[in-house]
Structure formats: structure tokens, C-alpha cells
Amino acid sequence: SFARENNIYTPSDWAKITDKQVAEAGGEFLLLHYASLASALPIIPRNYWSNVENQRQFLDEFARQHNLESPTDWSNITYRQIADAGGATILQHYPSLFEALKSIYPEHKWDIKTSRRIVPQNYWKDIRNQRRFFDEFAKQQNITGPGDWSNISYDQLASAGGGSLLKLHSSLSSALEAVYPEHDWNKYRVRTRHPAGYWEDVRNQRKVFDKIAEKHEISCPTDWAKLSYNDVQSEGGWPVLSRYSSLYSALETIYPEYEWNFHTSRLRGPQNYWDCFDNVKKFVNHLTETHCIKQDEDWYRLSLEQIHAAGGSALMKRYSSLHEILQA
DNA sequence: CGCCACCACATTAAGAGCGC
């Protein structure tokens, strides 16, 4: 009854009690039989805390004192609180408080995210836990395939509780590569930030373009005609394109080993291309070569369709006839 | 916007003391 009146529920609660308190509560004569208060107290039997029933009894009492009813109520209880309340030895039987709770109360459904404010130490080192986190996040965000990750930012994941996890990786994309090794991440765009000056290096520009080329099975300059400027832009090429006046000039610089000809590599020439008279000359020379034009009369063989096919439609709009162009 | 540095503090490993 002394214990009840003084809110003593665990052996360690007695530590706060002095002999004087016991004496004042009427235990004065009782204490005379013992050398000290400590020697009067029941001793915890050996292996007492190894018994799950005893562990459970302790935690039940702890839960009662803290009004903990469901697994989520435990989220703000710290390891230290339990240890200080006399549960240190119980905790030593388990790798973490979370594992202890799971084992001691197997009838409850324990979820690390809702039952603990912070995960146990080294929890994120286990790649399966990382994967569990990403899976859960994907479910919430309706991410069904690897391509959908392009809409997710580093900060979204960090504020969803993935900050510490991401710190184990150099970037969001390398985290995804580690967590989902079954996907070839080169095929998908993932939001990334690169070091300052990264995009100035043509080798890095080439990396993105290689990726885009691989995805669209582009193996020679003419294959690039399949892709629009917007395609390249939206598939991660934006930082590269912003550094060039056109996609065509980007390709010329990035892949200098190829012979580039925009009539065959692009659907249309770069903006204001025909403003530069040298380009007009180049086009005429190109026609001369491809259509075996050796003397002036040979130009009559050339049809309007052939000029269009060679990419000269925009040029033809500026001049009323081929004759006028040649004159110019 | 993507990421980093930093901070407060939570967790845990390790080990010593002690009694059995």
C-alpha cells in the first residue's frame, strides 16, 4: 500500500524513496528489522527480465502511466524514458525499442513510421528498409513505374521522412539505382542537381544525349530527325539545349566525330537559319553535290519536291523561285 | 530546386562494478 500511495510501480521507483519517507508513513518499526531500506526490498530474481511475461508486465504498467493505448501512442516515447523507468535491462534483450515492442506485443500491428518518431539506429543501412520506404512513398504518390519518379523531388522525399536515408547516397538518382537495381535507370529521367559548371563540360552534355539516343535507338545523325526539340528538352536535355542556339548546333558540338547535315538530321533548320547567306550558299552546294549538277542547265532537272525533300522549303518561301536564289 | 552543413538530441555499443 505504501508503493501504491507513492506511485511506485517498478523496482527502480524505490530509488527515489528515502528511509525517512518510509518511517513517516508508519514503517519506522519495520525498518528496524533491516540494515537499510534497500535490504528490505524484494530482490529481482535472476533471469526475471528474460521472461517475456515480466517484460510485458513492466511495459503494461509503463503504458498505463503514460496513457498509451495503441501502437501509434508509442511514437513519442523515447528509449531513454523506458530505460530510466527501469526498463533498461528489458531493452538490452532486443536490438531496439521497436523490436522489443514488436516481440512483446505480437498481437498489435507495429509500423515503424507510425510507432516511432525516429527509426532505430542503422535502420537505413539495411537496403530492404530503404526499399520499404520507397515502396510506401510510391504507393502514396501513385507511382506505378520507374518513369514516374521524374516528378518527385529530393525535398519531397526528405520531408516525407527520407532525409537520413538520402544522406546515405550521393543523390536521389543514385538512391533509386541502389534501391531498385532491377531497373535500368539510364532509361528514365530522375531529378538531379549537378555541381556548378557541370553542364559546361561537353562530356556531361554528351552523357545526357547518349541516354536520349539509346532510349530512341538513335545510332546515326539522320536518326535524330525522329526527335523534336521538345522531345529532347523534356527528356532531360533542357540544361544542354539552353546552352546552344539550337538542337542542331548542340549535336554538332557534342558529336564532332560525325558529319552533320541538318537537312537530314532535323525536320527543319534552326531559327533564322536562312538569314545567314553562308547557309544559303551551303545549301546550294549541298544540292549541287547530291543531284550531280555539273553545269547551269542541270538545275532545270531539279523539281520543287526535291528541294523540299532536301530541307529547303523555308528557304523557298523567302524567294519566289530557285532562279532568284541562284542569282542572289 | 536539389542538396548540404549544422544542430539538438536519440540511440546504441562497450565496458565496469557488483552480487550470485
Add this chain to the structure above:
DNA sequence: GCGCTCTTAATGTGGTGGCG
């Protein structure tokens, strides 16, 4: 030597604010 308890150092977690 084992189990319980306590202490301490080391390390991890998660949040904030800042940088380019």
C-alpha cells in the same frame, strides 16, 4: 561466468536554414 545496472563515448536521426 552470468545477469543486472549504470556510465560514457560514439554514432545516427531528422529538422532547419542556407547556398548557388
